[in-house]
Amino acid sequence: MVKKLYTRHFFISILIFTFLLCVFLPETNISFHSQNYKKLNALIPHQSGTTLLWNFTTGDDVNSVAISSDGTYIVAGSNDNNTYLFNKSGSESKIPMWNYTTGDDVTSVAISSDIFYVIAGSNDNHTYLFNNVSDSTPKWNYTMGDNVNTVAISSDGNYIIAESSDNMISLLKNSSSTPLWNYTFGDSIHSIAISSESTYIVVGCGDDKIYLFDDNSNNTLMEYQTSGDVRAVAISSDGNDFVAGSNDKEIYLFNRGWTGPVWRYKTGGEITSVAMTSDGNYIAAGCNDNKTYIFGKSSKTPIWTYTSGDSINSVAISSDGNHILIGSNDNKSYLLVRSSKTPYLIDETEGIIKSVAISSDGKYLTIGSEDNQVYLFYWTPPIALVAEEEDDDLDIDFGDDPIPFWIVLMIMLIIFAVIILISLIVNKKRKEPVKQES
Numbered sequence: 001m002v003k004k005l006y007t008r009h010f011f012i013s014i015l016i017f018t019f020l021l022c023v024f025l026p027e028t029n030i031s032f033h034s035q036n037y038k039k040l041n042a043l044i045p046h047q048s049g050t051t052l053l054w055n056f057t058t059g060d061d062v063n064s065v066a067i068s069s070d071g072t073y074i075v076a077g078s079n080d081n082n083t084y085l086f087n088k089s090g091s092e093s094k095i096p097m098w099n100y101t102t103g104d105d106v107t108s109v110a111i112s113s114d115i116f117y118v119i120a121g122s123n124d125n126h127t128y129l130f131n132n133v134s135d136s137t138p139k140w141n142y143t144m145g146d147n148v149n150t151v152a153i154s155s156d157g158n159y160i161i162a163e164s165s166d167n168m169i170s171l172l173k174n175s176s177s178t179p180l181w182n183y184t185f186g187d188s189i190h191s192i193a194i195s196s197e198s199t200y201i202v203v204g205c206g207d208d209k210i211y212l213f214d215d216n217s218n219n220t221l222m223e224y225q226t227s228g229d230v231r232a233v234a235i236s237s238d239g240n241d242f243v244a245g246s247n248d249k250e251i252y253l254f255n256r257g258w259t260g261p262v263w264r265y266k267t268g269g270e271i272t273s274v275a276m277t278s279d280g281n282y283i284a285a286g287c288n289d290n291k292t293y294i295f296g297k298s299s300k301t302p303i304w305t306y307t308s309g310d311s312i313n314s315v316a317i318s319s320d321g322n323h324i325l326i327g328s329n330d331n332k333s334y335l336l337v338r339s340s341k342t343p344y345l346i347d348e349t350e351g352i353i354k355s356v357a358i359s360s361d362g363k364y365l366t367i368g369s370e371d372n373q374v375y376l377f378y379w380t381p382p383i384a385l386v387a388e389e390e391d392d393d394l395d396i397d398f399g400d401d402p403i404p405f406w407i408v409l410m411i412m413l414i415i416f417a418v419i420i421l422i423s424l425i426v427n428k429k430r431k432e433p434v435k436q437e438s
Contacts, residue, residue, distance in 0.1 A: 050335065050346055050365065050377040054094035058082065062368030063106065067357040069113040069155075069319075071364030073133065074357075075120075076374045077106030083120040085133065088364060088376060098136035102126065108150045112157030113196070117174055119160050121148030127162040129174060140177035144170065149189070155196035155237070159215060163189040169203060171215060181218040185211075191233045193242070196278060200239030200256070204230030210244045210252065224260065226250065232285075234276040241280030241297060245271025251285050253297060263300035267293060275317040275324075278360075282321025282338070286312025292326045294338060304341050308334055316358040323362030323379070327353025333367050335379060349375060 059080030066075050074086040083106050084096040103124030110119045118130040127148050128138045146165035153160050163169045167188055170179040187206035194201050200221075203211040206229045212222040228248030235242040244252045247270045252261040269289030276283050283295045288311035294304045309330030316325045324336040333346040333353055351371030358365055367375040 049344060049382050050379045052348055053088065053376045053378050054086075054090040055348075055373050055375045056084070056086065056094045056096065058084065058372050058374065060105075060372055061351075061354065061370045062372065062374055063354055064109045065355045065357050065366045065368040065374060066109050066111045067359055067364060067366045068111050068115040069360040071359030071361070073111060073115040074366045074374070074376060075109045075111045075118050076366075076368055077109040077120055077122075078372070079105045080372075081105060081122070081124075083109060083118070083128065083130075083136075084374065085118060085130075085136075086374070086376070087133075090376075097133060100128065100130070100136040100138065102128065104147075107148060110151050110153040112153050113155040114157065117153060117157035119151045119153045119162075121151040121162055123147040125164070127151055127160070127170075127172075129160065129177075131157075131174070139174070142170065142172060142177040142179070144168065150192050152192050152194045154194050154198035156198065159194060159198040161192050161194045161201055163192050163203070169201075171201065171213075171218075180215065183213070183218040190229060190231045191244075193233045193235045195235050195239035196237035197239065200235060200242075202233045202235045202242045202244070204233040204244055204246075206230075208246070208248075210254070212242070212254075212256070221256075222254075222259070224252070224254070226252065228270070232271055232274040234274045234283075236276055236280030237278040238280075241276065243274050243276050243283050243285070245274045245285050245287075247271070249287075251283070251293065251295075253283065253295075253300070262297070265293070265295070265300045265302070267291065269311070272312055273315045275315045277317055277321040278319050282317060284315045284317045284324045284326075286315040286326055288312070290328075292324065292334075292336065294324060294336070304336070304338065306334070306336055306343055308332065313352070313354055314356045316356050318358055318362030319360040320362075323358060325356045325358045325365050325367075327356040327367060327369075329353075331369075333365070335365065337381070344379075346377060349373065 058078040061079045062076055064077040072088055076084045081102050082099045084099045086096050102122040105123045106120050108121040116131055120128045125144050127142045129140050131139045144164040148162055148164050151162045157174055160172045167185045168182055170182050172179050185205050189205055191204040199215055201213040208226050210224045210230050211220050226246045226248055228246040230244050230246045232245040240256050242254050249267050251265045253263050255262050267287050269287045271285055271287055273286040281297055285293045290307050292306045293302045295302055308328040311329045312326055314327040322338050326334050329352050335344040349369045351369040353369050355368040363379050365377040
């Protein structure tokens, strides 16, 4: 009889233990796997939802690409001495709308938002302005004292900034090849950017300084000393915010009203490329530590850090900051979706990626590569990602630290041990003889 009672209590204990596992363990496993899935999701690149619309083979490395805000027109500059203009439609046998041959490598290109103006800089010491999508004849060309390394144009196409190897920048209007002003630095110029409203120009220089100008004169509005060559700069549409990256491995965020940085962030390598949204709210920075860092301007703590297979050469960001396109020395490009922290791999390219550009809405992606190719991709978010982004506003925070599996298991085992102990005590008491009153 006692043996039967013991067996019954043991069986009941097993049932209770199993019930507790069924109730609590699934909750823990869901949290555990959900958290790890999110972490893995941000690390492992997914096969991209991009479609290759077309690619075009130039005669040499593609140094620079740019795209109009709506993604309709793409411009590319190549070491075959040509500037190419494309539209987004086409097939694998893509033919450019036009190409223009300069006297040397085309090092840098830019396009205005409304595509009325295209600018190109060449190692033949010239800057070329085009303003007709159907005609490759330049409106004007401007001769500088040495190779033209970088050009930039305001969104409305009114102002052009160019820098050359003789350490000089020139500001021009689209109406004339006569500069409004020039400025000569004491060292090489690495990067320039102009605000969309044409008012402000930021320059990164080999003398370890960041310079800010306006369009009125070549008097500097600000000079800030870093501890390394300033390799990359970007500026918001209104010129109120600008960002710089340096060989001192730091990213600097500035506000035009400040004399020093709003914040600075130390990375693991030299900064190679930076990009900023038009409103200045989001920043992307590529680095030779193989990482891309994404920030909101309110904090120097990165929102997301993504590691690719090699150093980053070029980064571009959509207007809302949700899509970041990066080009890497690992011969691949990656599209990072900030809202879901999902990386998408673009591996159709075969050479080192030298330049990338993205349309305002993040759907059209253009890539220039050392495989002599210009690529245009169209990105469609997967259904699951669309649903996830739509659900973002309804997210409920259950906490970032769910109860670990081993803790729940230990609690279950303790409860089971207590149940067994109670069963043994009860059985022992039942086996004791009942004392008879005398």
